[in-house]
Amino acid sequence: MCATSCSTSDLGAPTASNSGKYYAVSVKQAAFYFYGPQQANGPDQKLPQDTLVMLIRPSFGYSKVKLMNGQQGYVATQDIRAAPPELVSAATAPTIPSSSNEASRTRKFHFDPRLLPPEPLPNDAPEPTPIPGAEPSP
Numbered sequence: 532m533c534a535t536s537c538s539t540s541d542l543g544a545p546t547a548s549n550s551g552k553y554y555a556v557s558v559k560q561a562a563f564y565f566y567g568p569q570q571a572n573g574p575d576q577k578l579p580q581d582t583l584v585m586l587i588r589p590s591f592g593y594s595k596v597k598l599m600n601g602q603q604g605y606v607a608t609q610d611i612r613a614a615p616p617e618l619v620s621a622a623t624a625p626t627i628p629s630s631s632n633e634a635s636r637t638r639k640f641h642f643d644p645r646l647l648p649p650e651p652l653p654n655d656a657p658e659p660t661p662i663p664g665a666e667p668s669p
Contacts, residue, residue: 553585553586553622556578556580561578561582561606562578563598568593578598583619586611591608593605594608
């Protein structure tokens with residue numbers, strides 16, 4: 532008979548309960564497929580180690596993930612692990628402008644179409660003055 536020691540759990544493996552969290556590529560390169568591993572051509576990309584992905588749907592063989600640029604696809608479940616907090620914070624930290632001078636420069640050239648001058652009206656030429664002695668044209 533088997534006691535509780537028979538079951539093992541891998542805390543880094545994706546499960547349904549941790550879907551939507553960040554994972555990182557744990558191998559040197561992981562094959563990334565847009566449509567799944569059984570697509571006619573090979574992998575669409577090779578993800579380098581420590582590439583941050585968001586787990587969409589975990590699965591036994593291949594899990595659906597979302598890259599940080601928004602692309603979705605599939606990667607081997609064994610090739611990803613729970614991302615360390617320092618990797619997640621480095622990749623998701625908001626970018627701060629290097630100086631306030633840059634912010635004022637971009638604000639200075641903000642384009643607002645309401646501030647453009649109105650288009651000029653067409654030039655309406657006055658009616659021509661009839662020539663005395665000439666017949667009006669039909």
